[in-house]
Amino acid sequence: MATVPLPIEIEHHIADTLGRDGSIYLTLKSHGVPEIEIAHVGQALARVFNAQRETHPGDAIMMILDSLKTVLRFEYSPSRYPEYPVFIERVGDELQARRDSIQLTDRTWAIEVVIEDNLSNAISAAGEGDALTDLIVDYVFGSVIDFHRDVRRGDRLGLVFTRSYLGDRFVRYGQVLLARYEGQVESHLAVQYEDPMGQQEYYEADGTSLERMFLLKPMVFRRISSRFTRQRFHPILKRNVPHLGTDYAAATGTDVWATAQGRVTVAGWNGGYGKMVELEHPNGYHTRYAHLSRILVRKGQRVSKRDVVGKVGATGRATGPHLHYELIHNGSQIDPRSVNRGDEARVLSPAYHQAFERQKRYLVGLLDDTRRTPPRVIADAAHKRPAAIASP
Numbered sequence: 353m354a355t356v357p358l359p360i361e362i363e364h365h366i367a368d369t370l371g372r373d374g375s376i377y378l379t380l381k382s383h384g385v386p387e388i389e390i391a392h393v394g395q396a397l398a399r400v401f402n403a404q405r406e407t408h409p410g411d412a413i414m415m416i417l418d419s420l421k422t423v424l425r426f427e428y429s430p431s432r433y434p435e436y437p438v439f440i441e442r443v444g445d446e447l448q449a450r451r452d453s454i455q456l457t458d459r460t461w462a463i464e465v466v467i468e469d470n471l472s473n474a475i476s477a478a479g480e481g482d483a484l485t486d487l488i489v490d491y492v493f494g495s496v497i498d499f500h501r502d503v504r505r506g507d508r509l510g511l512v513f514t515r516s517y518l519g520d521r522f523v524r525y526g527q528v529l530l531a532r533y534e535g536q537v538e539s540h541l542a543v544q545y546e547d548p549m550g551q552q553e554y555y556e557a558d559g560t561s562l563e564r565m566f567l568l569k570p571m572v573f574r575r576i577s578s579r580f581t582r583q584r585f586h587p588i589l590k591r592n593v594p595h596l597g598t599d600y601a602a603a604t605g606t607d608v609w610a611t612a613q614g615r616v617t618v619a620g621w622n623g624g625y626g627k628m629v630e631l632e633h634p635n636g637y638h639t640r641y642a643h644l645s646r647i648l649v650r651k652g653q654r655v656s657k658r659d660v661v662g663k664v665g666a667t668g669r670a671t672g673p674h675l676h677y678e679l680i681h682n683g684s685q686i687d688p689r690s691v692n693r694g695d696e697a698r699v700l701s702p703a704y705h706q707a708f709e710r711q712k713r714y715l716v717g718l719l720d721d722t723r724r725t726p727p728r729v730i731a732d733a734a735h736k737r738p739a740a741i742a743s744p
């Protein structure tokens with residue numbers, strides 16, 4: 353009679369999420385996994401996963417050990433990119449690791465919101481997150497609407513956008529396909545269109561691009577603490593001094609973007625400005641980013657619009673963490689709000705107008721339907737291009 357193999361005795365089953373430290377090692381240790389086993393898992397993991405860059409608090413782990421506390425199986429699901437889970441399995445004496453790539457499903461949604469006080473509140477009242485507000489403010493309308501100044505109660509924003517799902521689980525926002533802002537100060541239609549050469553941009557109804565030379569602000573939409581003014585009482589100097597820039601209150605370490613493409617002319621300490629970056633742009637423009645905690649560019653380096661040049665800090669003459677941003681034209685500081693006035697926008701080539709018109713009519717049609725019916729899923733589509741694993 354053949355011997356029936358004994359079923360492997362599963363002694364330990366661990367399911368947990370990484371704590372604030374974001375450490376796989378500490379999490380496994382807290383469950384009593386022996387050091388040698390943690391080391392073996394770490395070695396297998398390193399073949400498919402960059403723990404230093406990719407682990408985050410909240411990432412999910414699952415582990416099965418036998419009665420001798422030998423690891424049989426380990427699974428890791430990154431909270432930001434759950435479509436790329438890691439599986440480690442014991443095969444004989446060895447732990448084998450593999451990383452999956454699961455296709456996300458994109459669903460298209462349409463909503464329309466009416467603004468009471470600010471855009472962020474209107475979007476969250478519609479059940480959507482701040483990440484969607486950031487897409488609208490920073491990317492779609494980043495050069496044409498100043499959401500600190502141009503927004504009035506009763507303005508309407510219509511959106512057609514995609515949400516990406518892993519099964520039934522919402523993972524992240526995909527793309528904003530259409531945004532229609534109908535305001536008392538500014539009104540714009542933004543239609544996303546990718547031409548046959550692969551250039552993807554937002555265009556107004558007549559095919560004029562919404563891109564301009566400058567972004568209206570150098571970081572994610574947050575509170576502005578002090579505007580450009582010729583007179584202001586200075587809290588440290590205790591006298592009226594002009595404030596020839598804009599202060600953005602933000603947490604230390606917040607990314608600071610180049611507002612236009614250019615070349616780094618200063619990257620270092622500059623008196624009261626503290627750690628400062630200065631960029632030179634075409635047509636006699638310069639921008640300055642002051643009080644930084646860290647500088648991430650070198651003098652002479654070329655930068656593109658939205659490249660991160662440094663991190664918010666409180667170096668130099670600053671009472672707290674904020675970014676002091678200056679826009680300089682032909683040697684004197686100007687109000688950044690006026691920068692794109694008169695800037696000639698690119699126009700979509702007439703060769704693409706027919707395809708663009710079709711896309712516009714389709715998307716506007718989806719949005720107009722929401723005025724008659726409540727928000728709903730419009731269509732399911734398999735994710736065409738899975739997002740690359742982003743570095744933090």
Ligand SMILES: [Zn+2]
Nearest residue numbers: 597598599676
């Ligand atoms: Zn300032």
